[in-house]
Amino acid sequence: MAGFPAMKNDLLLRAARGEETERAPVWVMRQAGRYLPEFRKVREDHEFFEICRTPDLATEITVQPIRRYTGLIDASIIFSDILVIPQALGMEVQMNPGPYFPDPLQTPEDVSKLRKVVDVNKELGYVFEAITQTRKTLNGEVPLIGFCGAPWTLFSYMVEGGGSKTLQKAKSWLFKYPEESKALLNRIADTCVDFLVGQVKAGAQLLQVFDSWAGELAPHHFEEFSFPTLQRISAGVHQKLDAANIPRVPMTIFAKGANYAIQLLASKGGYDVIGIDWCIDPTRARQLAGDKVALQGNMDPNLLYGGREAIEREVKRMCEAFKVGGKTKGWIANLGHGITPGVDPEDLKWFFECIHKYSAPS
Template identity: 75%
Template sequence: MPAVVFPPLKNDLILRAARGEKTERAPVWVMRQAGRYLPEFRKVRELHDFFTICRTPELARDVTLQPIERYTGLVDASIIFSDILVVPQAMGMEVLMNPGPHFPEPLDTPEDIKKLPQVVDVQKELQYVFDAITLTRQGLNGEVPLIGFTGAPWTLFAYMIEGGGSKTLQKAKTWLFKYPEESKALLKRITDVCVEYLVGQVRAGAQLLQIFDSWAGELSPHDFHEFSYPTLKQISTQVRQRLISEGLDVVPFILFAKGANHAIGFLAENSGYDVLGVDWVVDPAEARAAVKGKVALQGNMDPNVLYGGRGAIEAAVKRMSEGFGKGGGWIANLGHGITPGVDPEDLRWFFQCVQKYSAAA
């Protein structure tokens, strides 16, 4: 089947920054960019449940485009509307969203792994995401690049065992400590699916890839290196190899290992990612020093500053811009996803402040 031809890209700022190049200003986007803080998204949700939107390519395209249309000229990337938990769904687990994620039948012991299919046809199970990516690339008309993503294996593993969100991750960590080999085997199965999924997203038209290890910071440094890091390395290595072997563009890889700030320098040196996302508890100048120019950085304003009024937003963006400096290789973002109560006009102000304060001298 011939490759789809997409409209030419008009704004490649984020691609250049992801490669570490000096840019005229920092590109900017926010995690959960398409979502509940937007009234236009809430209108769609009144008519369709969450996973119906994910599974209907036209709806996923429409909501992905909503922030791009609202903030034309202010935002430098789009991210496909989906959810990290489509991977456990593809692996045979039921996931509901009411309002947070809920697994009616989580994995209680390693014996439960036998309930999952041995082989996952990723192309079949997640075709709706690939179709949404292709439709969205066409709908963007080259205005900004499109980011594809997956959850990191450790984060997905934790959801599959906890059955939803958790403050302690007691069940998931019990597995790591009580059943370390079985845990590694399940992590490997999840990783293999993530690799296929990410390659499929690039085939479909994704121009960058982000891996969300949202619960990386719940692991001690030892346990992060024992259980999470090997899966992250496998993803960066194998996806890159597959893209090359298939003659596809080797797109930039972004890793957001939230809370694993102890590992920033190590990941910059060893992980194979082009960009490391950092949360708001890291000083930007310290993050810069830790990575020694080996990777670009993304982040890192506290999302709750968006509730603090325009003066607070402007001051935080100014500080952040000064901390990351004018050397390029920085993608402005929040230190985690935007939350539902934010006024969209305050986010507009955030984007405008980034354009103002991150401009190269």
Template identity: 75%
Template sequence: MSLDFPPLKNDLLLRAARGEQTERAPVWVMRQAGRYLPEFREVRAKHGFFDVCRTPELATEVTLQPIRRYAGLLDAAIIFSDILVVPQAMGMTVEMNPGPHFPEPLNTPADVAKLRAHVDVEQELGYVFAAITRARRELDGAVPLIGFCGAPWTLFSYMVEGETSRTYTKAKTWLFKYPEESKALLMRIADVCVDFLVGQIKAGAQLVQVFDSWAGELAPHHFREYALPALKHIASSVRAQLVVQNLAPVPMTLFPKGATALLPELAEYAGYDVIGIDWCIDPVDARKAVGGLVALQGNLDPNVLYGGREAIEREVKRMCERFKGGKAPKAWIANLGHGITPGVDPEDMRFFLECVHKYSKA
């Protein structure tokens, strides 16, 4: 399927994701369409969170809000959705009160039987595809559009814990008590993620990112045993499906928050073009760890945005200098080390973007 979209005017992000050294670092922010924006809060005052996700017109509006507000400063839009639409597609109920809550989590492997045996992503997640196509058209080529999904381990954790956890006791109990059943569920989630990402690319996504928000909660040997095979499966299977369906390849980004010790293995074996790093590693060390295999993305601590203009400028300058230091890969994408938080002043976000433009020039 070929969709007719307006020509892209700003391809900085895509060039960096392909490993090209760019005239400055492209910049976007995780959760850039979100609660820190008053225009987003106005939408949410009238609509439930998942109602916005499921309504293409609303999802498109929210996706474009930061692009309009920060015209000329952001180098990408990311579709407004949530990683937990995949468990919903698999048959689980997810509520936002205000954080995610699963009324019926998977307590034992026997509960897996409650999940849909087969997930038709067009039927269950077609609203995301419709939002992507609509947003891609309404962007009018201003910047690329990013699609995404959660990583299997992160989704597994939510599905078993039933909510955000500090200890991950239930999810890790599964790994210790039910290792084979855990691996089977992780791969089952991964298969849905593959179909979901391919569907997003068909709908118009020009880069896709896999969010492994809880990667750092696993011991390195457990990450290798449980999380990494599913991540590799997603990367290789998405690429294979694009070939089969005669679709052009798009760059793929992995954000394994907290898994800095595993960067060398992730760069060599996971199969992604870009790896996102959090603020707990120096970009120079990250470059050494990944060699010339991937581009990097990151990594300012989101809390810097509460520190005032002097701190923002100082830390952005430092980040840019560290990313530009060292050896290959020279390509990098400026971002926060995690998502922007709700209390940030939108004008401080603007100042952050302006500082990246100023200090990231090659």
């Protein structure tokens, strides 16, 4: 895109397009976060959403892991949060330390309190500013990923009022008020579309949709409530980018825990990459996905606590399982979920080094 530094490392983008690569590109979800002492230092003086809303701070946090692991890491992901969408819809969200909604949606009547029209430039322009600034700061070292939460996951937070182990309230909505739930899910999806398109216009080079609670739904409920909104997002983003004459960027869907849906997502989802958790073998995931989409994943994040020997052993096994005929093709190395706060940054460095060593063609 005009006005940005030339890319020096496009490994991620080539893998996302399903191409054969000299090794697997690697990054980790939540890589700009609490396991880094430099992140914790910034957090001492700044509230979580203050960082999200301050482009200088969001840029600094985004580039911290790139600076620390230069030459080892192949993507940056903008420092933000999936819950900026509920905020844009007019809901209050606090972090203390996890997400908390003082006034969640309790009945479908409460939906009337949400903004009927969301101007993403007005409500979320700070994310776009941070993306443009970060893209320039990265100076082409690695691509920049933009993201949003999936409608079902965002809906769950908006109804539950925070995290939940059972999602009892959110699921009760689906079962008691199916049509009202679908209407709200579609409203959320349409805001996601505008948000993702805005991120591409600002400089994001790949987009990821996080459906963190997908695995909490039965397969038929996933197909009824979540999947149509994921299709709506991919189709809407493609349509709006095409209409604006802006080149499409690869799109990743990560439906955690929904390995039953890999085949459906690959064949009808409209995404280029499918993220998978650690609860499925890569060979099986490739069988289900076919060769039309790339895969991303899938080491258990807790293996980063297992010591260097365990990390190397598991990375070697994972790399072999993702190879196609001994070649590395259409695979982005990652964890099967986000990195957790207690990980030693040096152990993550070892993970990256092992990916470099074992993902080269055999």
